[in-house]
Amino acid sequence: MYPYIHLGGIWIGTFGICLWLAAVCACWALYANFKRWKIDADAISIVAVATVAGVIGAKLWHVLEDPQMLIHHPWAQLFDRAGFAWFGGLVLGIAALLWQGRTYKIGSLRMLDLCTVAAAVGYGVGRLGCLISGDGDYGIPTKLPWGMSFPHGLVPTPPGVKVHPTPIYELIVALLIAWILWRRGRPESPKPVGQLTGEYLVLTGVARFLVEFIRINPKIYWGMSNAQVASIGSVIVGVALVIWARRHAVAAVPTRTASSTAA
Secondary structure, three states, X not given: OOOEEEEOOEEEEHHHHHHHHHHXXXXXXXXXXXXXXXXXXXXXXXXXXXXXXXXXXXHHHHHHOOHHHHHHOHHHHHOOOOOOOHHHHHHHHHHHHHHHHHHOOOOHHHHHHXXXXXXXXXXXXXXXXXXXXXXXXXXXXXXOOOOEOOOOOOOOOOOOOOEOOHHHHHHHHHHHHHHHXXXXXXXXXXXXXXXXXXXXXXXXXXXXXXXXXXXXXXXXXXXXXXXXXXXXXHHHHHHHHHHHHHHHOOEOOOOXXXXXXXX
């Protein structure tokens, strides 16, 4: 594994590089969705703001999981390059998109619907950063032929031990979710506003809940990890949002908004 790339006296974190790549891929997916829906909005700015908000939310959620460590070592916790919680990034990322939906006059919920594919793609590609840096997001030991070891990762595995490469699993599932949502979000068969967002929350929540069974995260609540509890919340909110959207049945239609053009 390669947590850092050394260029002379400069150390560049591979997680940061992969995060940038994830943002680029998410931007491409969002631009493609804007294009087919004939929406004139700046995909680059939208993804940039959501990405920064997501990173901040992921870090805050992680450090707040252990308030004692935060109190005793605040700077070390806040500026550690490892340690990001998926649910915190999801919450603050969604908040940023809701705000931008109003700013671009697209509508808050509709903005979320349009960004579901981009969010799934970005999350999946971002997981490659966890894999390459070996930051501890891998799984439990395994004897499967594709098991991997991370002896030089940020959180190294014991010598000779191979573990589940869970970031690869999550990448594959995330791309599958993105494909499903892309197909379901076609302008030819518009869904009620908010339904795709609900489906995204359900699909990603279920995926994260299941992968936690083979990850090394500690079991905290009722035999479940913190991420699994958050995943259940994601599924509940998603189901409620799908039901609400169908009852209100305000179908999204292709329109062109007056805003800046995506590059």
